[in-house]
Amino acid sequence: MKNLTIKLFFFITLFLTVLSSCKEITTSTLPLGKEKMIAILMDIHKVEAILQNSKSEERDSLASQHYFQVFEIHDISKEEFEKNHKLLFSQPGLADEIYDEITKRLDKVSKKK
16 A cells, blocks of 8 residues: 555656646747747748749759848848747647738738739
8 A cells, every 4th residue: 555655646746747847838938929920930931932933943042042031121040030930839839829820811911912
């Protein structure tokens, strides 16, 4: 009985430790913020569409030019974007929320055309 109590105590302690260490990333912990990240990712989506329609031999140079422009427009560095992108995708719920919003906004833009 004592052995079972020790195992149960260990399991509950381990469970609570793991549970308390699971920290949700919220929009406030995304350094660039949710709205700015949405705007950047929308522009990157547009760049990807342009690149799909370009010749394969031009794609690399066009990609660097367009990505540089996106980062310049939003006044961020490539490193800042990559850090935020990594943070975003370390939390699938937040990534889903942001990409749902991007999809809605891109749908609105395409319907206006």
